[in-house]
Amino acid sequence: MLMKEYRICMPLTVDEYRIGQLYMISKHSCEQSGGGEGVEVVTNETNIHPQHGQGQLTEKRIYLSSKLPSWIKAFVPRFFYVTEKAWNFYPYTITEYSVSFLPKFTIRIETRFENNNGDNSNVFGDTPTPAKNVSFLDILSDPIPEKHYKESEDLSLWQSSKTGRGPLGKGWREEHKPVMCSYKRVQCSFEVYGFQTRTEEFIHRNIQDILLVGHRQAVAWIDEWHGLSLEEVREFEQAMQEKTNSKLKSSQNNAGPAAAPRPVFSRSISVTDERSLKKMGVTTTAMSDPSPSSGPQTPVRLNSTPE
Numbered sequence: 001m002l003m004k005e006y007r008i009c010m011p012l013t014v015d016e017y018r019i020g021q022l023y024m025i026s027k028h029s030c031e032q033s034g035g036g037e038g039v040e041v042v043t044n045e046t047n048i049h050p051q052h053g054q055g056q057l058t059e060k061r062i063y064l065s066s067k068l069p070s071w072i073k074a075f076v077p078r079f080f081y082v083t084e085k086a087w088n089f090y091p092y093t094i095t096e097y098s099v100s101f102l103p104k105f106t107i108r109i110e111t112r113f114e115n116n117n118g119d120n121s122n123v124f125g126d127t128p129t130p131a132k133n134v135s136f137l138d139i140l141s142d143p144i145p146e147k148h149y150k151e152s153e154d155l156s157l158w159q160s161s162k163t164g165r166g167p168l169g170k171g172w173r174e175e176h177k178p179v180m181c182s183y184k185r186v187q188c189s190f191e192v193y194g195f196q197t198r199t200e201e202f203i204h205r206n207i208q209d210i211l212l213v214g215h216r217q218a219v220a221w222i223d224e225w226h227g228l229s230l231e232e233v234r235e236f237e238q239a240m241q242e243k244t245n246s247k248l249k250s251s252q253n254n255a256g257p258a259a260a261p262r263p264v265f266s267r268s269i270s271v272t273d274e275r276s277l278k279k280m281g282v283t284t285t286a287m288s289d290p291s292p293s294s295g296p297q298t299p300v301r302l303n304s305t306p307e
Contacts, residue, residue: 001189002200005129006208007118008137008182008215009173011165014113016226017180017218018090022233023225024218026240029060033247037063040081040248041241047087055089063248104191107203111184117173118181129185137208139216140168148213153220162223182215 012020029039040061047057061081086095091114097107112123118136122128140155151157159166165176173179186207190199225233 001187002204003129003133003185003187004204005134006137006182006184006186006211007134008139008184008211009118010139010180010182010215010219011168011172011176011178012180012219012222013178014091014115014180016178017113017182019228019230019233020218020222020225022237023228024214024221026237026244027221027224028214028217030240030244030247033244038244038248039063040245044237044241049087049089052087052089052092052094055087058084058086058088060084060086102190102192105189105199107186107188109184109186111182113180113182115178115180117179118183120181120183123183124185135208137212137215138173139212139219140172141170142212144212144216145209148209153216155216155219158220160222160226162226165222184211 010017029041032038040063041058042061043057043059045057046054048054060083062084063081080099080101083098084095086093091112093109093111095107095109095111099105110124114120114123155166155168157167168176186204188200188203188207190196190203192199228236
């Protein structure tokens with residue numbers, strides 16, 4: 001299991017970011033949905049956690065098969081989704097990701113928000129993260145994928161008309177007031193022989209990109225959400241969820257028969273090496289020997305867990 005701690009500072013207060021985070025996630029999810037892919041919100045409700053008490057539970061399905069690298073596409077079903085469950089006990093949150101056909105794949109993210117510049121070495125109050133596993137992400141200067149760059153979200157050019165903040169310059173994390181830090185402890189595991197290291201490294205690379213883009217947007221969009229109450233941003237969140245779900249379902253329905261998802265009982269991965277599957281701890285379906293007239297032998301099929 002590969003564990004890292006990311007620290008992302010922003011020119012906001014923790015109270016401000018509570019509103020900005022909800023606004024950013026809702027708007028970003030809506031923008032990224034379409035063409036049969038994106039984020040479907042399944043549940044968003046108050047929930048009681050046995051350890052942390054009352055919070056907000058959100059469950060989402062994330063459809064993203066076209067965004068995977070080719071070496072992973074060869075391993076996974078053509079159509080699938082990732083389940084995201086998030087418990088929000090602001091300023092502390094827990095987010096977990098799973099994939100139904102990969103029982104040995106997990107991502108767990110613990111987040112705590114504090115009004116400082118990332119100098120708390122034991123923010124989670126248990127075992128400090130080793131320094132070699134701590135990464136500071138700079139929303140101003142760290143590179144993001146070119147496809148995600150927008151001049152309006154470039155914080156070296158950004159200036160807020162509502163708050164007068166911005167643009168950010170070199171050394172802003174040490175000098176800017178206010179400043180807060182999002183501490184994220186990320187543990188990812190993909191316990192499959194031959195794929196573990198490569199997959200976990202791929203996940204962490206993408207998590208860094210997602211964190212940088214999302215936190216840049218929360219700051220750059222400040223004039224859209226600053227001054228909203230928690231009730232008002234929850235209303236916006238509900239409206240965006242309905243719009244996002246509608247966009248996703250509409251694009252899936254309009255994709256046509258050729259692109260329609262397979263029924264859940266037939267989603268599968270083709271695997272020809274039964275010995276490799278046994279090393280992965282997977283039980284294969286017995287296949288009868290084909291008759292001479294039936295053509296080439298059908299590869300063993302690994303069936304995914306039904307939804």
